[in-house]
Amino acid sequence: MSRRDRFAWAVPLLAGALLAAAIGAGAFALQATLGGPTAAQKLAARAVGRLDAMREARTSLTLDRGRAVPAVCVVVHARDEIQVGRTLRLQIVRAHVRRLSGPAQRPAQLAAIAALSACPRFLANGLNARLRADRATLVGTTRIHGRPDDIFDVSNHSSRPLVQLVMTRKNLVPIEVRFLGHRLTGRGKIIGMSRKTAKKVSLYFLKHKSLIPAATAP
């Protein structure tokens, strides 16, 4: 048996594989006719992933140039719970804000406080909804600590009130939330929170569950 005969079986395998590769290349070319995501969309998708990885946020929020009030948002039983100052306590279920305790607020003010508390999941949901609806997500750039930062629109609607999230361009760390309503504007500066503190806060919320009125208890 000659050397050529010995390898005769390999020829159709090789040729077949090449033919299949050509078909695969054709399939790739066909897929390339689909549009790709923009750089802004890719960045927003990463931002959603970054926000989803966060379990809590601490902010210093200011409404209409008033004095700064500390706020903490943590995820408790799959809901976002917010403590603003010493008295006001809110809960976000999906996109609805509910006052659990503390002084009564106007609906617009309640929405502003909830947005400025920078609950990571709330912001991520807003950004993700805009991505899925193919609406603009990256609306501008700014410089807060001397470094370039990106401004994302996380609002439900295209009109006011607008909720914007500022994240560092380098590491996509959320640093500020802005609320731009018809008559109300505000700003929530996001302060880093250690894991230990976050756990403490979370435990505090769980321990004081009895503060939640019976009608709204899960």
Added chain:
Amino acid sequence: MTADLSALPLRESTRVYRSRATAVARAGRREVVAWWFVSRTLVFACALVVQITRFPRRRWHPSLLHHPFALLGVWDGRWYKLIAAGGYLFVPGRYSNPAFFPLLPILERAAHAIGVPYLLTGVVCANLGFLAGLLALYELGSELLPESDARRAALYAAVFPAGYVFSMAYPEGIAFPLVALAGLFAVRDRSLAAAICAAGATLARPEGIFLVLPLAAIAIRRWPSLATSGRSRAVAAVLAAPAALASFSAYLAWQLGDPLAWSKAERAWGRSFAVTGPDRAVVQLLNASHHHDGWLYRDAVSCLLYVGLLMVAYRAGIPRGWVLAGAGIVLMPLASGSFDSDARFGLLALPVFWGLAVLGRHAPVNAIVLIACPVLLAAATVTIQLRYP
């Protein structure tokens, strides 16, 4: 009408046989087209009734004038439209579109470029594709079974309860004909065409990858009688489906930087392939009533039915390659940890219909299938809004 062919000379009798076979095949095709038309009319009529009566969601009221048959574009239809409009985008941990395969969006985008709406393209492609698929199923079945069985299989497929999906903007309507045509071309020794269809089927639905099994079986059986060029084409037919899958991964790597984005995106829907997948699927099924997820039983029952019909097909002499491919299509989703949508996935397992056709040799079974299936098809169409297919 019968003829005593033994009285005729050999060439004459062959001609009579051929003309009779052609006439039978023509009648079979006509019947298949008629059943396709009747079943699709039923689905469209039900979709229209749902839209007019706003069942079951009163808030869902798309305009009949601007969005006719909007029901056929719901659920995954929206995801395919999103891909067609803006391409793939992977959002980690969230529902995102790389979980959906690209052939349908490619067609929708191409038609949109000439002004045809996405949804319309999806629905038209699915329905016409299904017609082509039924005819191909009939022809392929005729190569493997008696003509009457092949005809019944195509008729049953036309009215199969889960077959309402073939009228929706879902890729099953285009994957089904491509799967059947890949088999038909391979059986008729047209391997290159089979290769292209296998690649197309895999680009439409991941289940297309299982075409490797029947195509490999056909290639192995024919190998000794093939010339080198024929063997090359047969090898290409076997490798075309994996090549198409690899091309999708390569495309995702190029666009999103992650070749496995499609698999990762599936996780948001609670699907991830693992050895413990079937266990998780059974646990999920056992807890379905606690989670008010009674619809899961529909998929589980379908899965059991498909497995039973595959066994019938195997015993009726359907080649093992096809039966194994069918088993892969029906059972592989369980490895991802859920029975969810298995009724839909199993529609691409062609031996299921051949198995049902073999059972339909008994007149009562035939009557039951032909009466019950359209009723269930109508019920399934009416309840589309209650549960995704």
